Amino acid sequence: MTVKTDVVIIGAGPVGLFAVFECGMLRLKAHVIDTLADAGGQCTALYPEKPIYDIPAHPAISGADLIDNLMQQAAPFAPTFHFGEQVMQLTRTEADTWRVVTSKGTELEAPVVMIAAGCGAFGPNRPPLDGLETYEATGGVQYFVQRREAFRGKKVVIAGGGDSAVDWAISLAEVAARVQVVHRRPKFRAAPESAARLDQLAKDGAIELVIPYQLAGLEGTNGVLSGVIVETLDGQRRTLEADHLLPFFGLAMTLGPIADWGLNLERNQIAVTQATAATSAPGIFAIGDIATYPGKLKLILSGFAEAASAAHAAHAIVHPGEVVHFEYSTTKGVPGGA
Structure with a gap:
């Protein structure tokens, strides 16, 4: 059975998790797919106990704690996670949406796909x-x-x-x-x-x-x-x-099936428009380390900003013609918040 949603996010690392929050703030429902058994990507696989020093408002935070906080931040928007699954097929439908099929047979359909796959699939040498x-x-x-x-x-x-x-x-x-x-x-x-x-x-x-x-x-x-x-x-x-x-x-990195999706690639990264994180395919965005554009800084905080830009661009696709009046989270709040 094909499940329909607003956004399919590929990758449950820090940038993918923050994309859930940004989409949620714009009333976009998200499903998240990751090949690993749990959230966190490289943060939890490579350095869960090592401190990260360039996260705003955190002089130092471990990779594991950062992921825990991002999961809490995303929780009010009730994302659906598909762990231990790899996206094997990504095809355009007659309805101008994207059909996503995973290695475990999960089928999703959405007008927007966000690729937050870090450096792609990785494993040790x-x-x-x-x-x-x-x-x-x-x-x-x-x-x-x-x-x-x-x-x-x-x-x-x-x-x-x-x-x-x-x-x-x-x-x-x-x-x-x-x-x-x-x-x-x-x-x-x-x-x-x-x-x-x-x-x-x-x-x-x-x-x-x-x-x-x-x-x-x-x-x-x-x-x-x-x-x-x-x-x-x-x-x-x-x-x-x-x-x-x-x-x-070191790690052996590979884009895996992503390389066959017809996107513009530059040295194993996906070329995007900086302002929106849009790729060469309609409705597909790339954010975080996997995305590239002139002057790109491969930092987690850059990925966070790209997630916000992609979410706003995605809203125009999911809800065409609906004007978004930008509001700060301090005035808008979150579901269940004070």
Whole structure:
């Protein structure tokens, strides 16, 4: 059965969630689709406990708390969420609306679609190690840190030389029994102050830098990780005792089916009109990191502004001819508000 709504929002990250609020303020009903099992996008998948410093009125807020607040802000407008689903088909109907079909067979029809898919579908770059999937299934190998407390008292091996590897090594050194960082060279590709902090922790004995080594294998029984094998370029090997391996080799990004929707693309981003976030297709908008235009700043707050612009442009499509008298939220309020 096809469900009709005003707006289908693809992506439940911070920008997609704020789009629910902005649409709701204009009496536009929204359905939200996301491939992940919960709301938050990269905020919850990559840095739920790390502070974000450039959200207005929040000197610092964790990714998880930001998403919680945005969910509360969207709640009065009763959005319908479809988690764990990917949009597979997007087709124009004879009624000049859009038909959306997901990987689980959900069918939606709406005059407006907002794409807030961040960088598209993303997943970790996995190291080519035998038996990797077995240890992934048991949590011995993890690519994201969602709860720092889960590593308290554990022996942790971190592989990589970028910001994620360095930042989490510094953070987990406070709770883990031991942290060892495997990298193929002494120089790290991290923020200078973070690299300096890592170096100091190594000098203090709080972290061991296993350099110059790279991952070579895994050891364990019945999926329970017990050791990580590393080796140098000339074949010297070591086995590091480990309860967990955290490989931070970046993310593999892909637009997935979005690339086949006939939209104007520029280097894996969707070109839009800055004033409205409109794409080259009627009724389709792109907001957040996936959208591009001259002078674009890839910031969450830029995405928030784009969500507001797109919602107002969407209102003219859903309610043609109806004049919107702009009101501040302080005077308009929200459903159920004081």
